[in-house]
Amino acid sequence: MNKIILLKNRPTGKPTLSDFEFSEEERPKAKEGELLLKAKYVSVDPYLRGRMRDEKSYIEPFKVGEPLESGIIAEVVESNNRNFKRGEFVNGTLKWKQFQTSNGNGLNKVDREKAPLKAYLGVLGLTGITAYLGLDKIGKLKKGETLLVSGAAGAVGSVAGQIGKIKGCTVIGIAGTDEKTDRIQEKFGFDGTINYKTSKDMKTAIKEACPNGVDVYYDNVGGETLDAALANMNKFGRVINCGAISLYNETKTPTGPRVESTLIKNSILMQGFTVRDYIKDFGPAQNQLAKWMEADKISYLETVVEGFDNIPQAFIDLFEGKNKGKMIVIV
């Protein structure tokens, strides 16, 4: 049999296990032109929360009663498609199923000689590429500038900060525990950190951590942290709105201070960033990240959870900040 995980109902607020349904189906067979894939590593990411809402976004919402999906590294266990061989590994947006078939569209082969397979879900995968392209397309970092990163201990933030260091910037990271802020400085080489949970006044905390102001803010969290960052942006500052995890579980439209006067005063740019808008740039971004990894210029952390059945809990744990770096489930 084949285990599968379906969306049982759309979560209200924070997702819970009761929003997921564990089910089984017959193991599928690969038809002519198809592959049979066995999931190996499953990526769980905060943006999936958005797909659980029934609303138009950059990506189709999940349907109730159907399997969820995310970035998955899978092994080709059977191939009736001449482009793929049995024993190869592929990366793609795949369903939360132990086994599934595919016609090969949208799959990329991954080379386990070049990097550990899991890295293709993290620093060489969508999260690393998100960090790289967000900075490249919107941040346009210049040497000597100050880069502020929220969610800095996370999969995207930790890479974004390290790229900032490679580019010759002063990099300050925001995270929610002292253990995380220590890690940001020690393992990822950030110049300074802010613990947003113990800081009484984030606006002042950022001002003190960034005495020359903030030129680029890589935002993964939104909400009050964004407000505080905006108050510290320099003239011509750029905000990469990559994520807003602080708002994902809100049930009402969140409100906050209006931004327009601040944007006008300092000619600030804010732009929503979705890595899928830049698919044609994935290759060069991945190559650059692989080079930096090889040269030991980029470190990364993973939290690896074992067992197919634990995918939903691993996802839920993201909202408690239980992960260190990229959260991955090994099936």
Place this chain on the structure above:
Amino acid sequence: MNKIILLKNRPTGKPTLSDFEFSEEERPKAKEGELLLKAKYVSVDPYLRGRMRDEKSYIEPFKVGEPLESGIIAEVVESNNRNFKRGEFVNGTLKWKQFQTSNGNGLNKVDREKAPLKAYLGVLGLTGITAYLGLDKIGKLKKGETLLVSGAAGAVGSVAGQIGKIKGCTVIGIAGTDEKTDRIQEKFGFDGTINYKTSKDMKTAIKEACPNGVDVYYDNVGGETLDAALANMNKFGRVINCGAISLYNETKTPTGPRVESTLIKNSILMQGFTVRDYIKDFGPAQNQLAKWMEADKISYLETVVEGFDNIPQAFIDLFEGKNKGKMIVIV
């Protein structure tokens, strides 16, 4: 004697006449290298409200007890500077004084053969250039797109919309009276209009007026109109945050729905625009606008108030929307 107008105190909320002091001083004399200027046309603009606050912005705040200043067309009535001749007219940021001296720095000569002098405060001046460069630098309008403009009957908005038509876009304008919305369509050739004062639900009103969604929003007002526009922006939409007149007289930090999730969902760009950031582009912008004016592709309206003593009232009237197009005081 020489009449002058000083900032008496910083307004709380909407400015009133009691915030201004009418005074007199001796008429100044031009020293070696200086000019004596006589104010002819004085521009009053919403952004001056920002300079009345004691806070850092893109331009220095006015000082209490000192003369205010704005864009002024003045006649050279005496010249000890070989770059300027008596009888010439200049445009510059000058003080609210009938007569004043200048060393010529920051003054541009204006050619009354090319266009009426007043046009250099409007369509060929900062307001026209603001419309042009905001669209050029941030809006990056493409033929066939939908441009939404707020403050569309005003000095900046009316030119922005006409440029949109020249570029082959569908242009919808927002204004606050039926007389204004009629004017936008009849005189300025907009494709459609919305009266925000009589529309019950601006989000729906914009949706109906822009069935293909909004690609570029030229925002002069901020606040709830901006919220409604953001809800209607297409993927990769661009918001030019040029002004926020609806918030200028607020005494507390205004709040509203948070924008970050909306920006992320549709990869929307919002950027604060201040024309003074692009001084090197003023010449080409003015030339292009002059060509369009000559070819009758751009119309404009002015509200001309007479008398030096009426400058403050003309400024105050901007916040009641009493102007039709550019508000100018003839001295």
